[in-house]
Amino acid sequence: MSAIEQIDGYSTKKDVKLSNTGIILVGITGGVAVALSIISAPFISPALRKICLPYVPATSSQIQNIFIALKGRTGNLIDLGSGDGRIVLEAAKHKFVSHGVELNPWLVIYSKIDAIRKGYRKETRFFKKDLWKFDLSPYENVVIFGVEQMMAELERKIKIECKGGTNVIACRFPLPNIIPTKIIGSGIDTVWVYEVNSNKH
Structure with missing residues (x-):
């Protein structure tokens, strides 16, 4: 070679x-x-999507205002667009049977793991579903961190599905046509509290 x-x-x-x-x-x-x-x-x-609902975690002030609004309330609670589950877990601490609906599968998985880690697995449930296709009728308390573009459509859904006496707490943006019973906080931390009438407004 x-x-x-x-x-x-x-x-x-x-x-x-x-x-x-x-x-x-x-x-x-x-x-x-x-x-x-x-x-x-x-x-x-x-x-x-047609209506963008981004993941923006709730601040401690927002959470505090929500539970001021829920003072004296009982029953089932649903957080629409529950993100990382912090509202649902805080509701469980306040003795609510609390559920979250969230389209992002990773956030649903995180929420479930966090609920187990904090000892609230039995008191909480997280659904990987589109909130527009989720039935609100079983719930006495509804929490939503929405965007302005979705509030009118959400209001229509609430009028159709929620029973009389349901407490609705809108965070960051109000419902456009229903008069709130309370407004708590200011700025980005403001929450608007509504009570659904039996005549569906």
């Missing part, structure tokens, strides 16, 4: 090693990209 053949042979092996490394790197990069897409899609997809 000549020196040139040896060099060529070495060069060929090196090229094969580089090709294999490249394939592995492309595979890893592609796998990471797919994983990131799967994880981030539920957070990005709300922006693509």
Whole structure:
């Protein structure tokens, strides 16, 4: 074997090693990209819907105002767009049977794990569902952190589904046509409290 053949042979092996490394790197990069897409899609997809309801965690002041509004109330509570479950878990601490409905599967999983970790698995339930297709009739208390564009449609849903005496707490934006019984807090932490009449307004 000549020196040139040896060099060529070495060069060929090196090229094969580089090709294999490249394939592995492309595979890893592609796998990471797919994983990131799967994880981030539920957070990005709300922006693509007709009404965007982004995940924005409630502040401690907002939570405090909600439970001022719920003082003296009992029964079942539903948090529409429950996010990381903090309102539902706080409601469980206040002796409510509390449920959350959330479209983002990762937030639903997180909420369920957090409920188990904090000892509220039996008092809470989290549903991975579209809030517009979720029946509100079993609940005496409804909490919503909405956006302005959805409040009129939500008001129609409340009028149709909620029974008389249901307590509705709207956070960040009010319902457009129902007069609130109370307004608690100010600025971004404001909550509007409504009581559904038996005549459905």
